[in-house]
Amino acid sequence: MFFTMTHLSVGKVAQRCGVNVSTLHFYEKKGLIFSSRNAGNQRRYASSTIRRVSLIKAAQQLGISLEEIRQVFDQLPKFAAPSQHQWQLMASNWQRQLEVRISQLQTLKTSLTGCIGCGCLSMQSCPLYNAKDKLAAEGPGPVLLQRKY
Amino acid sequence: MFFTMTHLSVGKVAQRCGVNVSTLHFYEKKGLIFSSRNAGNQRRYASSTIRRVSLIKAAQQLGISLEEIRQVFDQLPKFAAPSQHQWQLMASNWQRQLEVRISQLQTLKTSLTGCIGCGCLSMQSCPLYNAKDKLAAEGPGPVLLQRKY
DNA sequence: CTAAAACCTCAACATTGGTTGAGGTAAAGT
DNA sequence: ACTTTACCTCAACCAATGTTGAGGTTTTAG
Secondary structure, three states, X not given: OOOOOEEEOHHHHHHHHOOOHHHHHHHHHOOOOOOEEOOOXXXXXXXXXXXXXXXXXXXXXXXXXXXXXXXXXXXXXXXXXXXXXXXXXXXXXXXXXXXXXXXXXXXXHHHHHHHHHHOOOOXXXXXXXXXXXXXXXXXXXXXXXXXXX | OOOOOEEEOHHHHHHHHOOOHHHHHHHHHOOOOOOEEOOOOOEEEEOHHHHHHHHHHHHHHOOOOHHHHHHHHOOXXXXXXXXXXXXXXXXXXXXXXXXXHHHHHXXXXXXXXXXXXXOOOOOOOXXXXXXXXXXXXXXXXXXXHHHHO
């Protein structure tokens, strides 16, 4: 090879990813990214690190924890870019999680729509109320209370 | 009124909301819920507290912080159920936030789809890459590097 | 060559959202 | 009545996700 794969300084990566240097140190300690060192012990990153960090940030948006991200990354090559196959596996995996998350939020939104309709003057028909309050089976209780709920 | 609005013990509320008693203490300390006390200094909650807690849990699902929730709650009556108007305001507000959040996730999902297509062998066309790496304008750089990225 | 900027390690701190436990009081079942 | 369960306060702790700072080294720009 005529170029080194590991030539980006930590500051450069930080700048290009829009994160702090300390965050990259942190990610490295957590095993999410990797570096080699130059003669003066400074970190040098493969350029693929930038995509790794972008992926971390993207995945965090999905509510995926750093630990989960690490587990996925552990199946990828540390320094080289992932193969197309690996990449596709990971991406479609995350897409599925994303779909689940979206549909959850949509369910919630629908619930809120129901609540807007009901004005929540009735606890019988409130989807939020009914979500968790499974123990409400203490008998109907005072009618007025239901309306005041 | 012939019934008291504040008659639920902390354990009862916890049970019906599916949270720990300590969580209710915590929420109360944070100003998210309120209680009166009986003769023996034990908390007694208005029944509307159950909906408050359900709302907290629902809003957390949306990625809304407790502090933001508190700010919304601060505009509601502490013990009574919110009026229909107040309730609708809050709900539709949260619905908007929810919509934003959903569309963000959908954008991300689309990005991933693009990535699956490209196999990310090209950093030119990778949406994840392009999301943050605005500083990539250092000239094209080695062609091979782009493919290895 | 020198000064500034960037980098190093390690430890402490910050924030969010709670949980756990000690030491004691109140309420409820039998 | 007595015992068990629930409750009280307060403080300490936990885990995730970083940030900040001290004290020292390396790289880079002029």
